[in-house]
Amino acid sequence: MVKDPVCGMDVDPKKTKYKLMYQGQEYYFCSRVCMEEFSKDPQRYLSEGHHRDHAHHISDLRKRLVVSLILTIPIFLTSDVAKDLGLLLRYRDIIGLLSASLLFLYGGYPFLRGAISEIKERNIGMMLLVSIGISASFLYSLYSFILGEPKTFYLELALLIDIMLIGHFIEAKVISAATSSVDLLVRLLPHEAHLISDNGYKDVPVRELKPGDLVLVKSGEKVPADGVIVDGISSFNESILTGESAPVVKGKGGNVIAGSINLEGAVKIKVTRTGEESYLGQVERLIKEIRSSRSRFKEIADRAAFFLTIFVITSGIITLAYWLLNSSSLGFAIERAVSVVVVACPHALGLAIPIVIQRTAMLSSSRGILLRSKEALERAKDVKMIIFDKTGTLTEGRFSAKRIQTFNGFDELEVLRLAASLDSLSNHPVARAIVRKAEEMGINLAQVSEFRSVPGSGVEGIVEGKKVSINNVGSESLIAESGNTAIQILIDGVLAGVMEFEDKPKEGAERAIKMLKEMGYRVHMLTGDRKAVASKLSEILGIDSYHAEVKPHEKVNIIKEMQERGLAVAMVGDGINDAPALIQADVGIAIGAGTDIAIESADVILVRSDIEDVAYFFRLARSSYKKMLENLLWAIGYNSLTIPIAAGALAGLIVIGPAMGALIMSMSDVIVVLNAMSLNLRQ
Incomplete structure (x- = not known):
């Protein structure tokens, strides 16, 4: 096994299909996202100390902190404070010089190394300021x-x-807890599977x-890959994957x-998808994409x-x-x-946005809501109008035939037989209902x-x-003005018949619409159905307005x-x-995706197909934006006061020394991280 140079995950060179040759050496990657990210700037990921496994980073900080604290003891015993105490x-x-020299070189190494990297990358920041402070002191x-x-x-x-090492150690531990989603996903899979063979x-x-x-999954075991049950029946706990707390009973198919x-x-399962193509693989890819993508807020914070x-x-020079x-x-x-340089380190400013994004993604x-980009969160805060598709989004999308009315001497069973034969080649919800x-009537x-x-429009053959x-029903129908969907x-x-279908509102749709309206959003509906159908559903759900009899291209x-x-x-x-409409919208939200989350047209994917998750997403977007502003204002306000x-x-009244400056600066970082971690919405 080798390490992915971008994310640090273990990769089997013999199994992965993602690899690149750079300067005569081959590098291996866990996914296409990591490979493409590496190809943009290989040196960024190959530079010394750029990427280490996070656990190793924490361990290294811990060792340096322990050694530094030990070296602080002789330094304290040689200080004026100890002398005043009679020691x-x-x-x-x-002794003071030797201890301070060792401490400067070993304990200060991460900051000195980071400062050199910042200068090389022309991206000066906290490491350079801390290095200036400790170097000037030494x-x-x-x-x-x-x-x-x-x-x-x-x-x-x-x-x-x-203090700087303690601050970095605490920060690394908190961030590790806040950004462990990919590691958690990897740990969800078992190491082995029971492969079924002839023997x-x-x-x-x-x-x-x-x-x-074909694999066998015993009671209490984790499913090793996406698949279809071919034998057996059981209930499955999918809560950590989709947010659905109740066990789901599944049988053959x-x-x-x-x-x-x-x-x-x-149960026996036939494997359908593995690796990056599986549900977990796609979730992992999306999380990596949102981590690697840059947001407008992050760019502003970095520039600041x-x-x-x-x-x-x-x-510092002027002082x-x-x-x-x-x-x-x-x-x-x-x-x-030195106090000015240390107390005003912009580390909190650099953490203000990314840590909130990470917490929001988690x-x-x-909850089963997957974000494909950070920009979706930023755009969501400006949304005033939320538009819903009808069939399969606000309604169950499972039509039931209510009645059939024939015209021009045609027989009801014959009309149904011909219509069902034609619609057997269509995947539209109404076609499946026909x-x-x-089938219920035993018609061949x-x-x-x-x-x-x-x-x-419809189908023909x-x-x-x-x-x-x-086709969609016309005015010829005697039931055309009912509140149900109808086709001719x-x-x-020659008009042979008209069929009427009922499609019930999805559970939770009325509550979701009510919540969105209480949050101040206007709710609109677009549907290809007739005005009577749209009007009836709008009245039931409390929708503000609608467009009916809309063709797919007209939605855009x-x-x-608007x-x-x-x-x-x-x-x-x-x-x-709705792919074109999802792309055109400021925020495109795909609902009803199930396990097929690779929908390129959507910014947000609702895995659980729960309409109430739309309201949850916008609440989360508003809360995360508020946290970003709080962190930015804190970071800027803190510097304005302490410098x-x-x-x-x-x-003449108060003086902040270098050590106190370091303590204040570290606490500022921790406050930013803890504020982001406080982001939590009730399910």
Whole structure:
């Protein structure tokens, strides 16, 4: 196994299909996303210390912190504080210098190394500021030692490094908890699967499974790959995957997801998808994409951090010059300058946005809401109008035939037989309802030729020599003005019958619409159905307005018109027929995707097909935006307050030393992280 240079995951070189040759060496990747990210800037991922496994990073910080704390003991014993307490130590100058030198080189190494990387990448920030602070403290102390002067910053240096390491360690632990979603997904899969063969079954590594394999999943075990049950019945816990808390009972023909837990009987499963193509693989890919994508807020924060760094360095130089020109000692002037540089590190500003994004991605994925980009969150805050598709989104999408009315002397059973035969080649929900009705009545279907589907209109074809057409109902129908969906059946161009269908509102749709309206959104519906159908459903659900008898391509034009009026629009649809509208909308939300989450047209994917998740997403988007603003305001406000104090503006009242500056700065980072972690919505 080798490490993916981008994400650090273990990769089997023999199994992965993602690999690149760079400067004579081959690199292996866990996914296409990581490979493409690496190809943009290989040196970024190959530079020393760029990417380490997060656990190793935490372990390294812990070791450096322990050693630094131990070295702080002799430094404290040689300080003026210890002397005032009556603690006298021989060779205190030598011991202090040796301890401080070791501490500077070992404890300060991560900051010195980071500063060099920032300078090389021309992206100066926190590491450079901290390095300036500890270097100035150490070099001035060395200068004082050489000249035999009593003033040193050994203790300040030790406390500065100790506090910075403690702050980084706490921050790394908190961020590790906040960003462990991919690792959690990987751990959901079992290591082995029971592969069924002619000679029974044998245990094989999960990574060796391929589509078409049969596997046995025993009670209490995790499903090793996406598949279809071919034998047995059981209930499955899919809560950690889709957010659905109740166990789901599935039998022969039921789809199961890799990582779900088989709660009861043993089942045999035919593998359909493995690796990156599986549900878990696609979730993992989406999380990586949202991690690697940049947001407008992050770019603003990064730019602000860059200019703040320049400002802080300049402020430090001005502070040093000011106190020297005002006849202060060199030690006091350096102490003030170091305090300014340390206390104003823009680390909190750099953390303000990413940590909120990570927390939001975790909360949404745990609910079965998958975000394909950070921009979707940013655009969601501006949305005023939420547009819903009707069939399969607001309604169950499972039509039931209510009645059939014939015309022009045609027989009811004959009309149903011809219509069902034609619709057997269609996958439209109404077509499936017609076929079910025919099957319930024991009608045998006929062969169809020259089948043709007309999007937004209907289907037509030749059945037993007759041209049969099924279209949206026209005014000829006596039931055309009812509140149910209806279609007309033409045989050889003559109206033969009209069928009426009922499609019930989806459970939770009324509650979801009510919640959205209470949040201040306007709710609109687009449907290809007749006005009577749209009017009836709108009245039941409390929808503000609707467009009826809309062709698929017309949905895009309606959304464009709303956007031209200055409205930010979200479109909620099934991700298939509504793809163009989902793309046109400011935020496209695909509902009813099930385990097939690779819908390129949507910004947000609702895996659970729960209409109430639409309201949850917008609540989450609003809350995450609020947290971003809070973090940015805190980071900027904190610097505005502490820089003047650290520079000595209130020297007669209060003075912030380097160690205290480091403590305040570290606490600022932790506050930003904890504020992001406090983002939590009730399910």
